[in-house]
Amino acid sequence: LYIDHLLYRYHFTVFLPRFMVLIGDSGVGKSNLLSRFTRNEFNLESKSTIGVEFATRSIQVDGKTVKAQIWDTAGQERYRAITSAYYRGAVGALLVYDIAKHLTYENVERWLKELRDHADSNIVIMLVGNKSDLRHLRAVPTDEARAFAEKNGLSFLETSALDSTNVETAFQTILTGIYRIVSQKQMSERQESDMSPSNNVVNIQVQPTENKPKMQCCQNI
Numbered sequence: 001l002y003i004d005h006l007l008y009r010y011h012f013t014v015f016l017p018r019f020m021v022l023i024g025d026s027g028v029g030k031s032n033l034l035s036r037f038t039r040n041e042f043n044l045e046s047k048s049t050i051g052v053e054f055a056t057r058s059i060q061v062d063g064k065t066v067k068a069q070i071w072d073t074a075g076q077e078r079y080r081a082i083t084s085a086y087y088r089g090a091v092g093a094l095l096v097y098d099i100a101k102h103l104t105y106e107n108v109e110r111w112l113k114e115l116r117d118h119a120d121s122n123i124v125i126m127l128v129g130n131k132s133d134l135r136h137l138r139a140v141p142t143d144e145a146r147a148f149a150e151k152n153g154l155s156f157l158e159t160s161a162l163d164s165t166n167v168e169t170a171f172q173t174i175l176t177g178i179y180r181i182v183s184q185k186q187m188s189e190r191q192e193s194d195m196s197p198s199n200n201v202v203n204i205q206v207q208p209t210e211n212k213p214k215m216q217c218c219q220n221i
Contacts, residue, residue: 064179
């Protein structure tokens with residue numbers, strides 16, 4: 001947690017407030033997506049995440065260096081109480097399914113409901129169909145997933161952590177969206193602060209009345 005609600009600039013680096021999360025069923029490749037994006041690594045022997053793990057990376061957005069904190073959440077049911085607590089602080093989420101396992105796509109609706117029940121209403125969400133390298137095993141049609149994303153107001157991409165397809169694009173897109181929303185919110189808050197009654201009070205100074213000698217209206221002659 002870096003700064004809540006405000007952008008903090010230090011040495012031309014912008015620290016995104018709070019963080020973004022990776023959610024979805026166990027085994028869809030969330031951890032490898034994160035490691036590919038943050039360290040350009042892929043592990044064929046990757047084990048299921050226990051609880052939550054996080055990594056950071058800096059990217060360029062609108063001429064600024066943006067440092068993001070990204071949390072990888074466990075997909076197993078037994079960790080649901082732990083991981084759902086992290087939704088409350090999230091400003092963005094990648095909702096991931098496996099294109100070769102239709103059940104992981106079917107469960108997307110449940111994940112999305114849980115996310116929206118706990119997260120901020122302005123959270124930026126992208127639906128990600130991972131493992132696009134498994135074309136010969138595809139179980140989820142691209143058009144079907146895209147239509148679901150459009151219906152629910154989500155952006156959509158298919159990725160492959162194995163061969164890096166669209167991984168950079170997915171993270172860059174959602175982090176750019178988060179940064180711009182936060183920037184607009186900051187500007188709006190500043191404008192509201194500038195227009196507040198306390199900032200529009202003009203001090204009026206009234207000069208004290210000078211005591212002048214009274215003139216006699218008439219004189220005895």
